[in-house]
Amino acid sequence: MDSLDELLMKAEAAHGHLCAGQILGVRMALLGLARLGIQDPHGADRKRLVTYVEIDRCATDAIGLITGCRLGKRTLKFRDWGKMAATFVDLAAGRGLRIVALEDSRELAGRFYPEIESKSRQQMRAYRELADEQLFREQWVRVSVDPAELPGTKSERSVCPECGEGINFGRFAKVEGRTLCLSCARPELRYWEPDGPTDS
Ligand SMILES: [Zn+2]
Ligand SMILES: [Zn+2]
Numbered sequence: 001m002d003s004l005d006e007l008l009m010k011a012e013a014a015h016g017h018l019c020a021g022q023i024l025g026v027r028m029a030l031l032g033l034a035r036l037g038i039q040d041p042h043g044a045d046r047k048r049l050v051t052y053v054e055i056d057r058c059a060t061d062a063i064g065l066i067t068g069c070r071l072g073k074r075t076l077k078f079r080d081w082g083k084m085a086a087t088f089v090d091l092a093a094g095r096g097l098r099i100v101a102l103e104d105s106r107e108l109a110g111r112f113y114p115e116i117e118s119k120s121r122q123q124m125r126a127y128r129e130l131a132d133e134q135l136f137r138e139q140w141v142r143v144s145v146d147p148a149e150l151p152g153t154k155s156e157r158s159v160c161p162e163c164g165e166g167i168n169f170g171r172f173a174k175v176e177g178r179t180l181c182l183s184c185a186r187p188e189l190r191y192w193e194p195d196g197p198t199d200s
């Protein structure tokens with residue numbers, strides 16, 4: 001593993017700027033990997049890890065970068081809970097570690113570095129320098145990752161008879177005997193609505 005500074009440079013390049021969230025995310029991911037004994041997440045250990053993130057903010061990018069877990073590899077799972085927390089699951093060992101950023105770490109930043117004027121600079125410094133115990137709470141957890149959610153799952157593919165769109169990974173629902181995509185099965189849950197006529 002590179003040093004914290006080198007990792008932060010990579011995080012900055014990938015995320016577009018260096019911010020307190022990047023530093024917190026890098027630290028959180030490093031702690032998770034260390035506790036699980038995963039030394040080479042991008043190489044030898046790359047099939048061992050699945051990471052659940054609970055917020056879609058800056059730290060999430062850094063967690064993905066350090067762990068090598070990505071949405072497109074099905075190894076990064078997003079639970080939209082608005083919490084600065086992540087769970088690192090070691091599939092080989094069958095255990096996981098959930099790490100939460102402590103609420104009072106922001107306040108600590110002000111207390112430790114009163115000479116720094118900007119709040120975000122205070123936080124960046126604190127997230128670099130404070131001990132893991134000052135920043136995070138850790139808990140060993142068990143996560144039963146559904147085999148169907150793992151990378152490499154061979155999935156049944158079907159086509160929705162309503163909209164004609166292909167569906168993977170069993171994301172369909174039976175409605176009155178028809179196998180519909182989730183969007184057609186529950187239109188009220190769509191995140192979109194048509195704006196003008198459908199292109200064809
Ligand atoms: Zn950011
Ligand atoms: Zn459909």
